[in-house]
Amino acid sequence: MKEKWKKLLICLAVPLSVGGLSAFLTRDGMKTFQTLKKPPLSPPAWVFPLVWTILFLLMGTASFLVLESGKSRRAVRRALTVYGAQLAANFFWPLLFFGLGAWLFSFFWLIFLWILIFAAKVKFSLLSPAAGRLLIPYLAWVSFAGYLNFGVWLLN
Numbered sequence: 001m002k003e004k005w006k007k008l009l010i011c012l013a014v015p016l017s018v019g020g021l022s023a024f025l026t027r028d029g030m031k032t033f034q035t036l037k038k039p040p041l042s043p044p045a046w047v048f049p050l051v052w053t054i055l056f057l058l059m060g061t062a063s064f065l066v067l068e069s070g071k072s073r074r075a076v077r078r079a080l081t082v083y084g085a086q087l088a089a090n091f092f093w094p095l096l097f098f099g100l101g102a103w104l105f106s107f108f109w110l111i112f113l114w115i116l117i118f119a120a121k122v123k124f125s126l127l128s129p130a131a132g133r134l135l136i137p138y139l140a141w142v143s144f145a146g147y148l149n150f151g152v153w154l155l156n
Helices: 002-025 029-035 047-067 073-099 103-127 129-134 136-155
Strands: none
Touching (some): 047 073, 047 103, 103 129, 103 136, 129 136
């Protein structure tokens, strides 16, 4: 039982650490973001860290369910490799958008990220349907982020 809790905590810590590091590296870019014209439906600034924290917790829980699925090591490794790839892509998006102000490029990067998330969701669903469902809010939020990202590019 203690081993499972330790594994769960590690699974939660990985995406939270990735998100925390990218947020730390782009903290100054948030000041610039506040000055930009934004599309309709843009939420207030406090929503973003709250939503991302929840999404990272869902991702970590999903990865834990995959690890605990009892499926073959090979299938688990493949699913977690795609998961790791989307997490890496997720790490770089704020650097591109907030850090470099590369709004159009970051929009295309979000499309790439969305594809990786979808691939992870499919692989996770095959091993643990619950794990796959936990990635649905992430897909929805990245879709919404795409709308916001494209709107920022258009308006600025």
